[in-house]
Amino acid sequence: MPALSFKFSESTTGFLKITPESRLILTLVASIFSLFFGQIVPLAILLLVTAVYISLEIRFRYIAIVYLFFAFIALTAVTFVWLLGFVFTVMKDQPLSMAVIPFMRLSISINTIIPLAFNSKLSELISTLNKLRLPGLIKLPLIITIRFIPTFINDLKQLRQAVRIRFRGVSGYGFWVLRPFLWSRVFFMPLVVRLIRSTDELALATELKGLSAETDFGAQRLIFGPTDKIVLALASIAVSVSFIIENLHAHG
Amino acid sequence: MASIRAFLNGRGFFETSDLVTIGLFSAMTKASTLILALAGGGMNPVTLLLRSAVHAALLMVLLAKVPKTGVLTLFNIVGSLLAFFLMGQAMLALPTIIVGTLAVELLVRALGGLEKHPGLGILAVAASELFSRAANIGLAYLGVREQPGLLVMVVVISAFSYLGILIGLAGGIRMIKELRHAGLIV
Numbered sequence: 288m289p290a291l292s293f294k295f296s297e298s299t300t301g302f303l304k305i306t307p308e309s310r311l312i313l314t315l316v317a318s319i320f321s322l323f324f325g326q327i328v329p330l331a332i333l334l335l336v337t338a339v340y341i342s343l344e345i346r347f348r349y350i351a352i353v354y355l356f357f358a359f360i361a362l363t364a365v366t367f368v369w370l371l372g373f374v375f376t377v378m379k380d381q382p383l384s385m386a387v388i389p390f391m392r393l394s395i396s397i398n399t400i401i402p403l404a405f406n407s408k409l410s411e412l413i414s415t416l417n418k419l420r421l422p423g424l425i426k427l428p429l430i431i432t433i434r435f436i437p438t439f440i441n442d443l444k445q446l447r448q449a450v451r452i453r454f455r456g457v458s459g460y461g462f463w464v465l466r467p468f469l470w471s472r473v474f475f476m477p478l479v480v481r482l483i484r485s486t487d488e489l490a491l492a493t494e495l496k497g498l499s500a501e502t503d504f505g506a507q508r509l510i511f512g513p514t515d516k517i518v519l520a521l522a523s524i525a526v527s528v529s530f531i532i533e534n535l536h537a538h539g
Numbered sequence: 540m541a542s543i544r545a546f547l548n549g550r551g552f553f554e555t556s557d558l559v560t561i562g563l564f565s566a567m568t569k570a571s572t573l574i575l576a577l578a579g580g581g582m583n584p585v586t587l588l589l590r591s592a593v594h595a596a597l598l599m600v601l602l603a604k605v606p607k608t609g610v611l612t613l614f615n616i617v618g619s620l621l622a623f624f625l626m627g628q629a630m631l632a633l634p635t636i637i638v639g640t641l642a643v644e645l646l647v648r649a650l651g652g653l654e655k656h657p658g659l660g661i662l663a664v665a666a667s668e669l670f671s672r673a674a675n676i677g678l679a680y681l682g683v684r685e686q687p688g689l690l691v692m693v694v695v696i697s698a699f700s701y702l703g704i705l706i707g708l709a710g711g712i713r714m715i716k717e718l719r720h721a722g723l724i725v
Contacts, residue, residue: 486604500555
């Protein structure tokens with residue numbers, strides 16, 4: 288969602304033109320199979336295939352940024368746990384091949400999530416949700432959520448600026464740690480009031496427009512172009528091959 | 540069949556305004572999570588605590604605004620589907636989370652329902668968040684089953700963020716009082 292990743296708006300190579308539906312399918316398939324494979328060879332095949340996929344979709348610079356970001360998060364988490372006094376004995380008594388497997392799984396999912404998250408436009412994603420034929424009970428809140436995240440991010444930024452102007456000097460990063468009650472008064476309360484106001488207004492507007500969970504938002508059929516068919520076919524071949532290898536190893 | 544479809548479309552059970560409210564609260568939760576993640580750099584313990592506190596407080600306000608059975612389940616379904624667009628595997632914990640949250644909500648219903656006893660919202664949020672954390676730990680175990688040592692990290696982080704949820708519950712109670720006083724929640 289470029290709206291969420293405003294810095295990554297120029298991340299796409301534009302080389303592989305596939306629909307968000309295909310990206311969604313690839314992400315789901317990769318997540319499920321990477322989780323259930325336990326051998327190194329099938330995981331390596333999936334890793335290679337997804338690496339080719341991400342390098343066709345995303346510019347190298349952005350792939351590097353994403354991987355650095357994930358490494359940073361992992362490092363913070365490890366440091367935090369280490370600080371809490373847990374002795375970290377991960378590598379103990381284990382061959383290196385076993386130690387890398389969780390990281391391979393993580394890389395496989397990153398490789399498929401990033402194209403989905405960065406290269407799908409907000410409007411495309413909403414129309415994809417329409418095509419998926421979810422029940423209206425889920426579809427209506429989901430579409431509203433996706434539509435309003437960028438708006439609320441903007442609201443939050445404005446609130447933060449207001450707090451900075453009003454509390455010059457104290458409103459650093461540690462503001463809420465040092466004065467949590469003041470923080471909740473000047474930041475959190477206005478946020479909630481604003482949220483409830485917009486809830487009431489939007490609910491009224493939706494009802495006046497005659498929209499409800501039963502509204503058909505113009506559901507369309509799933510259409511796959513030639514590129515989608517080729518990519519999905521290659522993906523299913525890769526998954527089948529690794530599935531066969533996984534089972535050969537398991538029984539042999 | 541027609542009645543099942545009518546139920547799934549929310550006829551007679553959820554009104555449009557309820558669904559809009561759930562959608563907007565979900566959007567606000569995700570937006571504040573994203574802002575805090577950008578500000579604090581991911582898994583930083585301080586932001587982790589704040590993030591879950593905000594999440595729990597918003598959930599409490601949502602339950603006070605729409606006191607119906609099924610609201611929490613819908614909120615979790617929407618949140619998980621959205622997380623799928625951002626974090627892939629989160630989707631696989633969804634069935635467990637749905638079953639867990641629904642069980643909690645039916646329990647609350649059996650105890651008298653949120654309309655009669657608004658205080659049950661605390662129980663509902665606390666229990667359903669516990670369930671979703673358990674489901675995520677289970678999923679994480681599948682991911683790192685060759686190295687159970689890595690799981691310690693996930694468990695510690697989940698426990699820490701649950702601490703944030705408890706703080707948020709206390710904040711939520713205070714906030715609901717203020718919002719009732721201001722007439723923003725009936």
